[in-house]
Amino acid sequence: MEIAELKVTPDRYLTVRYAGASGDFNPIHIDEDFAQMVGLPGRILHGLYTMAQVARAQTEAGGGPGSLRRLAVQFRGMGVPEAEITITSTVRDERDGIAYVDCVAEQNGRAIIRNAEAEVVVGD
Amino acid sequence: MIESPAMPVNTEAIGKSYPPTVYAVGREKVREYAHAIGDTDPLTLDVEAARAAGYADVVAPPMFAVVYGAPAVMAGLFDPEVGIDFSRMVHGGQEFVWGELVVAGDEITTTATVKDVSERAGNGFFVFETRSVNQHGAEVCLGTWNNIVRGA
Secondary structure, three states: OOOOOEEEOOOOOHHHHHHHHHOOOOHHHOOHHHHHHOOOOOOOOOHHHHHHHHHHHHHHHHOOHHHEEEEEEEEOOOOOOOOOEEEEEEEEEEEOOEEEEEEEEEEOOEEEEEEEEEEEEOOO | OOOOOOOOOOHHHOOOEOOOEEEEOOHHHHHHHHHHHOOOOHHHHOHHHHHHOOOOOOEOOHHHHHHHHHHHHHHHHOOOOOOOOHHHEEEEEEEEEEOOOOEOOOEEEEEEEEEEEEEEOOEEEEEEEEEEEOOOOOEEEEEEEEEEEOOO
16 A cells, blocks of 8 residues: 655645634634744644644545544644645555554654654555 | 753642543534545535445544544643643644544543653653543544643
8 A cells, every 4th residue: 555645735824724623722823923922933733733634644545534543643843834744654564454654744844743653444 | 960950740640530521523513624624535525425425424534533532631731730831831742543433413422531740851741541432332532642841
């Protein structure tokens, strides 16, 4: 099994839509002034949004929402809106109908999720 | 050599559980979440496609676990006995293990537990575990939520 690279560019208002959809209204994601006040360069992406992109790369390759059995990630650095994110997935092992996949999410040349491990059910 | 100041953490909270939260999964909420993350799977967006595939209603994307799981974790994050300083908290890592699929119309009950509290190199590490089951008692997701509170 191979898992295609996924590229996505969150638009300017993505963090607002994701806040509403997920229920996480932490102002560091939606309020530019607040984010700068606490020392960030500006509004940052929700880590769990980026994790959802890693998940989507697996379910699109694996065959739908039921194909992702496990996903574990470590958040590193910060993602920002209006810059392309690239999800790279490498199948490390495949046994008993499960693909064990190593994934990375990069933006602006830096990993924002690394050491991610996915387990994807391999279709017939 | 300067040692980082130790961050006092209260390990007595380890093992503590919080009252379960119940989340009713709505069709439009699933679709709203899918649109926000860019998920275009017909099973998630199109009720007819989901029914044709044998599901009662639209199927939640796996990461919808955040929507029904997070309210349970909040109790722990705000628990004074755990004592998290939010101004210094970052989300360090996350793990989900999925079981039965979640579809619109389900009622998901989630219980959160403090799995671990520790201090390392001046930083506090707070690990919460969630277990989510549907209205039939089937496990739909186990979550591990790792939060780091940076030392002063």
